[in-house]
Amino acid sequence: MARQASLSGFTELLPAERVVELHVLDSLRRTFELHGFSSLETRAVETVGSLLQKGEIDKEVYAVSRLQADEDERGGRTDPQQLALHFDLTVPFARYVVENAGYLAFPFRRYQIQKCWRGERPQEGRAREFTQADIDVVGDGELPFVYDVEMALIAAEALEALPIGDFVIRINNRKLAEGFYRGLGVTDPAAVLRAVDKLEKIGEDGVVAELVETGGATEEQARAALRLAAIRTPDTGFVEQVRALGVEHPLLEQGLTELAEVIGLASRRAPGRVVADLSIARGLDYYTGTVYETVLVGHESLGSICSGGRYDALAVKGDRRFPGVGLSVGVTRLLARVLAQKLATATRPVPTAVLVSLADEDGWAAADDVATLLRARGVPTEVAATAAKFGKQIKYADRRGIPFVWFTTTDGDGVRHEVKDIRSGEQVPADPATWAPPADDLLPRVVPGT
Amino acid sequence: MARQASLSGFTELLPAERVVELHVLDSLRRTFELHGFSSLETRAVETVGSLLQKGEIDKEVYAVSRLQADEDERGGRTDPQQLALHFDLTVPFARYVVENAGYLAFPFRRYQIQKCWRGERPQEGRAREFTQADIDVVGDGELPFVYDVEMALIAAEALEALPIGDFVIRINNRKLAEGFYRGLGVTDPAAVLRAVDKLEKIGEDGVVAELVETGGATEEQARAALRLAAIRTPDTGFVEQVRALGVEHPLLEQGLTELAEVIGLASRRAPGRVVADLSIARGLDYYTGTVYETVLVGHESLGSICSGGRYDALAVKGDRRFPGVGLSVGVTRLLARVLAQKLATATRPVPTAVLVSLADEDGWAAADDVATLLRARGVPTEVAATAAKFGKQIKYADRRGIPFVWFTTTDGDGVRHEVKDIRSGEQVPADPATWAPPADDLLPRVVPGT
Numbered sequence: 069m070a071r072q073a074s075l076s077g078f079t080e081l082l083p084a085e086r087v088v089e090l091h092v093l094d095s096l097r098r099t100f101e102l103h104g105f106s107s108l109e110t111r112a113v114e115t116v117g118s119l120l121q122k123g124e125i126d127k128e129v130y131a132v133s134r135l136q137a138d139e140d141e142r143g144g145r146t147d148p149q150q151l152a153l154h155f156d157l158t159v160p161f162a163r164y165v166v167e168n169a170g171y172l173a174f175p176f177r178r179y180q181i182q183k184c185w186r187g188e189r190p191q192e193g194r195a196r197e198f199t200q201a202d203i204d205v206v207g208d209g210e211l212p213f214v215y216d217v218e219m220a221l222i223a224a225e226a227l228e229a230l231p232i233g234d235f236v237i238r239i240n241n242r243k244l245a246e247g248f249y250r251g252l253g254v255t256d257p258a259a260v261l262r263a264v265d266k267l268e269k270i271g272e273d274g275v276v277a278e279l280v281e282t283g284g285a286t287e288e289q290a291r292a293a294l295r296l297a298a299i300r301t302p303d304t305g306f307v308e309q310v311r312a313l314g315v316e317h318p319l320l321e322q323g324l325t326e327l328a329e330v331i332g333l334a335s336r337r338a339p340g341r342v343v344a345d346l347s348i349a350r351g352l353d354y355y356t357g358t359v360y361e362t363v364l365v366g367h368e369s370l371g372s373i374c375s376g377g378r379y380d381a382l383a384v385k386g387d388r389r390f391p392g393v394g395l396s397v398g399v400t401r402l403l404a405r406v407l408a409q410k411l412a413t414a415t416r417p418v419p420t421a422v423l424v425s426l427a428d429e430d431g432w433a434a435a436d437d438v439a440t441l442l443r444a445r446g447v448p449t450e451v452a453a454t455a456a457k458f459g460k461q462i463k464y465a466d467r468r469g470i471p472f473v474w475f476t477t478t479d480g481d482g483v484r485h486e487v488k489d490i491r492s493g494e495q496v497p498a499d500p501a502t503w504a505p506p507a508d509d510l511l512p513r514v515v516p517g518t
Numbered sequence: 519m520a521r522q523a524s525l526s527g528f529t530e531l532l533p534a535e536r537v538v539e540l541h542v543l544d545s546l547r548r549t550f551e552l553h554g555f556s557s558l559e560t561r562a563v564e565t566v567g568s569l570l571q572k573g574e575i576d577k578e579v580y581a582v583s584r585l586q587a588d589e590d591e592r593g594g595r596t597d598p599q600q601l602a603l604h605f606d607l608t609v610p611f612a613r614y615v616v617e618n619a620g621y622l623a624f625p626f627r628r629y630q631i632q633k634c635w636r637g638e639r640p641q642e643g644r645a646r647e648f649t650q651a652d653i654d655v656v657g658d659g660e661l662p663f664v665y666d667v668e669m670a671l672i673a674a675e676a677l678e679a680l681p682i683g684d685f686v687i688r689i690n691n692r693k694l695a696e697g698f699y700r701g702l703g704v705t706d707p708a709a710v711l712r713a714v715d716k717l718e719k720i721g722e723d724g725v726v727a728e729l730v731e732t733g734g735a736t737e738e739q740a741r742a743a744l745r746l747a748a749i750r751t752p753d754t755g756f757v758e759q760v761r762a763l764g765v766e767h768p769l770l771e772q773g774l775t776e777l778a779e780v781i782g783l784a785s786r787r788a789p790g791r792v793v794a795d796l797s798i799a800r801g802l803d804y805y806t807g808t809v810y811e812t813v814l815v816g817h818e819s820l821g822s823i824c825s826g827g828r829y830d831a832l833a834v835k836g837d838r839r840f841p842g843v844g845l846s847v848g849v850t851r852l853l854a855r856v857l858a859q860k861l862a863t864a865t866r867p868v869p870t871a872v873l874v875s876l877a878d879e880d881g882w883a884a885a886d887d888v889a890t891l892l893r894a895r896g897v898p899t900e901v902a903a904t905a906a907k908f909g910k911q912i913k914y915a916d917r918r919g920i921p922f923v924w925f926t927t928t929d930g931d932g933v934r935h936e937v938k939d940i941r942s943g944e945q946v947p948a949d950p951a952t953w954a955p956p957a958d959d960l961l962p963r964v965v966p967g968t
Contacts, residue, residue, distance in 0.1 A: 074617055075601075078561040082621050083628070086557050101961075102893040104870035104900035104920075107536050111528040111647050112562070112603075112633060116585065131585040134578055134637035135566065135602060151525075152585060153562075167524055171532050173918045175903065177868070178533070183562060187584035197561050212903035214882055221886070333883055337890075418627070420554035432664055433783055436671070440787075443552045450554035453625065453662035468623045470554075511551075 077189075077196030079400070085407050087414035089199075091514040092230055092399060092406075093181060096201045099226040100179035103218075105203050108178040110160035117148025118163055119155065128187035129155055153185040157202040157396065162383040165206055165390055174208035174390075175215070181399070192408075193370045193401045204394030206382050211391040213326060216358040216378055217333045223360060223374055223395050224338035231412035231514050232402060234365035237374070238345035239330055242352045242359060244323025248296050248310070251317030252289045258353060259283040264297050265349035297347040303335050304328045306344040323357075330358055356380040360395060364405065373402045410517035416469035419448040419512060421505050422487070423465040424474040426455040431476070438474060438485070441500040447510065449474075462490055471509050474498070527639075527646030529850070535857050537864035539649075541964040542680055542849060542856075543631060546651045549676040550629035553668075555653050558628040560610035567598025568613055569605065578637035579605055603635040607652040607846065612833035615656055615840055624658035624840075625665070631849070642858075643820045643851045654844030656832055661841040663776060666808040666828055667783045673810060673824055673845050674788035681862035681964050682852060684815035687824070688795035689780055692802045692809060694773025698746050698760070701767030702739045708803060709733040713740075714747050715799035747797040753785050754778045756794040773807075780808055806830040810845060814855065823852045860967035866919035869898040869962060871955050872937070873915040874924040876905040881926070888924060888935070891950040897960065899924075912940055921959050924948070 073079050081089060097107070113132050120129070130153040154160045157180045165172065181201045190196055203222065205215045220237060227235050245264075249257040263278045270278070272294055279290040292313060299309045307324050327344055334342040351359045355377030362374035374397045382392030406412050422442055424435045432451065439449040450470070452461050458475070465473050475486045475495075487503060488495040504510070523529050531539060547557070563582050570579070580603040604610045607630045615622065631651045640646055653672065655665045670687060677685050695714075699707040713728045720728070722744055729740035742763060749759045757774050777794055784792040801809045805827030812824035824847045832842030856862050872892055874885045882901065889899040900920070902911050908925070915923050925936045925945075937953060938945040954960070 071618070071621070074613075075561065075563070078563065080560055080614060080618075081558075082618065083556040083558060086559065090557055101869040102896070102898050104868060104898055106533040106868050107540055108531075108533060109536065110530055111525065112635070113525070113528065113647075129585045130582050132580050132582055132603065135581040135600070136578060136637070150585070153582065163524075164530060168521070168530075168532065171521070173867075177900075185562070187586070197563075214903050217882075218886075218901070333886075336883065337886070417623075418554055418556050419551040432667075433786065436668075436783075436787070446552070448552050448554055450627075451668070453664050 075196075077194075079195055079197070079404070081407075082417070084414045084417035087417060087512045088231075088407065088412055088514050089399070089403055091412075091414075092403060093199075093201070095229045096226055096397060096399070097179070097181065099222065099229055100201075100203055103177075103203075103222050103225075105177045105179040108161070108164070108180050109182055110154070110157070110164050110180065112153055112183070113151045114154050114160055114163065115148060116150040116152050119152055119159055129153065130185050130187050155184055155186045157182060157184065157200050158204075158382070158394070161202070161204060161206075162390075162392075165383045166385045169208070169385060169388070169390075175205050175211060176207075177203070177205050179203045192404065193398075195400050195404070198398070198400035201397040201399050202394060204382070204392050206390050206392035206394075208388065208390060211393065213329070213357075215393050216326065217330050219358075219376065219393055219395055220330050220334040220342055220360065221337050223362065223376075224334065224341040226397065227362065227374060228338070228341070230402075231516060232364060232373075232406060233411060235341070235362055235373070236365060237334075237342045237360055237362045238348050239327065239334075239342055240344070240346055240348040240352070240359050241323040241327040241330075242355055242357055242377075243319050244310070244327055245296070245346070245349070245352060247317040247320030247323050248313075248315050249289075249293060251315040251320050252292055254289050254293075255284050260285065260293050261349045261352045264293060264347070265352075267294075267297060267347060267349075297349075299346040300343055301331075302340065302343050304332050304344070306331070306346065310346070326357060351375065351377055354379070358393065364402075367405055370401065370405055373398050412514050413517045415508075415513045415515060416471070417512070418469050420450050420468070420470045421447050421509055421511070422449045422472040422474055423461065423468075423470045424449060424451045424476070425458060425461040426452040427475075427477060428455045431455065435474075435476065438476060438500040442474075442503070445504055447504055462488070466490055472505055474500075525646075529645055529647070529854070531857075532867070534864045534867035537867060537962045538681075538857060538862055538964050539849070539853055541862075541864075542853060543649075543651070545679045546631065546676055546847060546849075547629070549672065549679055550651075550653055553627075553653075553672050553675075555627045555629040558611070558614070558630050559632055560604070560607070560614050560630065562603055562633070563601045564604050564610055564613065565598060566600040566602050569602055569609055579603065580635050580637050605634055605636045607632060607634065607650050608654075608832070608844070611652070611654060611656075612840075612842075615833045616835045619658070619835060619838070619840075625655050625661060626657075627653070627655050629653045642854065643848075645850050645854070648848070648850035651847040651849050652844060654832070654842050656840050656842035658838065658840060661843065663779070663807075665843050666776065667780050669808075669826065669843055669845055670780050670784040670792055670810065671787050673812065673826075674784065674791040676847070677812065677824060678788070678791070680852075681966060682814060682823075682856060683861060685791070685812055685823070686815060687784075687792045687810055687812045688798050689777065689784075689792055690794070690796055690798040690802070690809050691773040691777040691780075692805055692807055692827075693769050694760070694777055695746070695796070695799070695802060697767040697770030697773050698763075698765050699739075699743060701765040701770050702742055704739050704743075705734050710735065710743050711799045711802045714743060714797070715802075717744075717747060717797060717799075747799075749796040750793055751781075752790065752793050754782050754794070756781070756796065760796070776807060801825065801827055804829070808843065814852075817855055820851065820855050823848050862964050863967045865958075865963045865965060866921070867962070868919050870900050870918065870920045871897050871959055871961070872899045872922045872924055873911065873918075873920045874899060874901045874926070875908060875911040876902040877925075877927060878905045881905065885924075885926065888926060888950040892924075892953070895954055897954055912938070916940055922955055924950075
């Protein structure tokens with residue numbers, strides 16, 4: 069990662085780094101499939117009209133048009149039919165659900181692991197091309213609340229399986245915050261959410277000032293909002309702390325019940341991995357209930373590596389409403405940190421476990437027969453391309469990170485097979501029909517970094 | 519696939535179709551890794567200058583520019599720095615090799631499975647967004663010829679493992695054809711290659727006419743070129759047939775030797791899967807030695823589903839030349855036919871093998887404990903979201919294609935677990951800590967279509 073990308077914001081990995089990325093992607097896929105999510109991909113392009121319909125005009129989208137098209141065929145920013153690359157996987161998935169509703173069985177569970185693109189200025193944790201790994205459950209008309217609990221459990225399990233160290237999933241609930249503000253008598257709860265979201269940036273007094281000046285709140289209301297935002301518990305203790313603030317509202321009650329159910333069940337299954345964090349405001353403007361975000365402990369500055377929440381209407385088709393709850397893992401963001409700080413590394417950059425050496429140029433077919441026997445038992449194997457001196461063939465294996473070299477020699481006693489572990493130098497007789505490397509050497513593995 | 523894509527040329531699969539695609543991708547990956555190829559991905563965008571440098575001006579590339587950029591920041595077709603989506607994986611890989619040569623061990627073997635985009639008019643076998651699966655071996659300065667043999671073997675093995683029925687890999691050699699034409703005394707071998715490439719379209723007389731009129735060939739030379747193109751043998755018999763035509767040239771000799779080596783070794787390992795086909799001219803203009811293409815038997819009209827060849831200079835960096843040999847599987851093209859004609863189908867659209875039912879709403883945590891035990895042994899499991907009547911929960915499983923439903927009941931005798939195969943109706947006692955479904959039901963499988 070010390071290398072400079074030749075196009076800023078478009079990272080390309082080296083083979084050993086890609087082994088770590090593949091490990092992360094395979095692991096996420098496995099967890100998602102164990103929980104019954106179907107794989108899905110959507111096309112890379114959407115119409116600008118579809119991408120920007122949620123008013124996300126601040127997103128820097130990449131427009132796409134045929135290079136040989138006439139200038140007037142290349143729509144401008146005002147043409148809703150102009151094609152553009154998707155900037156997340158939620159908007160394309162919502163469109164897919166509407167288009168294919170007749171072919172899907174609801175509640176529909178899908179995972180989607182794809183590249184996304186944003187034209188924003190690149191910085192650590194923010195690339196122009198990046199991979200997201202999303203899961204969503206979407207219902208037709210209704211979607212039981214228990215899926216909100218399930219999402220937190222899956223997130224904990226999925227992240228637990230990654231080589232990323234400690235993490236905390238912070239959970240809040242839009243109804244809780246909005247109900248609290250309404251109970252306080254605030255006239256514009258959305259403005260309070262926006263102001264509280266700036267807490268880390270502008271501090272408590274800054275938030276109070278903003279709320280009083282532009283949020284239509286009294287100083288007392290503003291201070292109460294900050295007291296709410298200060299609550300953070302690893303269990304359902306937050307309920308009592310909120311009640312102690314003396315604010316009442318039916319929406320607040322509903323939010324407390326929901327958040328308590330998520331935190332209660334999730335902290336039972338994954339103790340220490342979840343906290344109720346009432347300071348979380350990000351996403352509260354578009355999510356309608358539970359919201360999740362996740363930080364790597366010791367890497368909080370990286371921002372959230374797994375975020376999501378509940379939408380009352382993820383998609384709408386005429387009268388039909390499709391509520392959803394989901395999560396998105398920022399694979400590229402996560403990986404950038406893992407690779408830069410060597411939190412995890414690959415045991416080798418190539419899949420190859422064995423190089424079958426060549427004693428002479430005519431021996432290639434026989435060597436390939438040995439390789440075929442090894443591969444038939446799942447051992448990744450290459451055949452040397454030239455009958456260079458054995459020392460040179462061993463050096464080739466060493467340079468590429470291949471741990472074993474196979475030697476076949478023919479003399480008066482017939483054909484003799486031997487295999488050398490070039491790390492230890494140990495060389496032993498071996499039968500190509502039965503030999504296998506130690507399990508740890510079969511495939512590249514990802515291990516904690518040094 | 520009977521559904522209409524909402525954007526022409528941008529196909530999106532349904533979950534059961536995606537199971538088939540994933541199976542194809544996983545299978546290709548497995549074969550490639552068994553042969554020692556490292557996974558790699560390149561960014562989706564290249565500069566127009568890089569994409570079009572091989573003179574591929576006929577390719578309809580998609581330009582990419584920030585929607586909010588000023589009009590003059592959105593380069594026109596004359597700006598070589600304009601970004602565009604890659605239309606294949608060879609051009610990006612060549613750039614990657616040049617940029618990262620200092621970090622790679624040569625010969626470098628990589629596979630790359632990614633989307634590509636072309637703005638051409640969509641038709642069967644030609645989408646605007648499509649997935650290619652490429653392998654290449656690239657050397658630094660030199661690359662032994664035996665890799666040309668290896669490519670054919672890997673192609674046969676990789677395609678053999680796919681649910682696509684019978685296929686034939688047709689192999690030719692640029693040196694053979696060019697040497698033959700030179701030996702004939704033709705002044706413009708490239709023109710002959712182009713004319714012979716139209717054989718199927720315009721017929722023998724058409725090719726002769728074109729060669730005589732614009733190729734600078736005599737009718738006799740043209741007829742000889744056609745006799746060469748008529749040669750097709752499943753073994754090295756082509757060598758004798760070419761010699762019988764009485765043409766001599768050193769380049770022809772070299773081509774005969776190379777093609778004989780590829781066909782000889784490949785027909786030994788994969789009998790019936792390869793033919794020497796001297797009519798193949800496509801690609802001979804940019805490949806410099808061996809060329810491969812592959813047809814599905816009975817689906818020849820689909821075009822080649824796996825093509826490639828040898829480049830003397832896949833990439834160039836100053837004085838440094840990187841020769842390569844590789845193959846590209848047209849996954850989307852292949853899959854379109856497999857799905858449209860139901861050559862293969864998925865046993866179910868969801869990964870889920872078991873739905874753990876809910877006896878009452880308070881039972882979710884206990885049901886999730888059962889699910890956790892099953893998942894720990896690799897059994898994809900969901901938990902029902904509501905304690906509806908069991909009949910309704912079974913119907914939900916049936917609708918989603920989940921084969922087993924788990925029941926937990928508590929009575930005076932304690933907790934009793936049972937699992938029902940909802941296809942047969944058979945219900946048996948089961949222990950969540952040890953029970954597993956039959957191997958065929960563990961994961962969705964891909965089976966020959968009906």
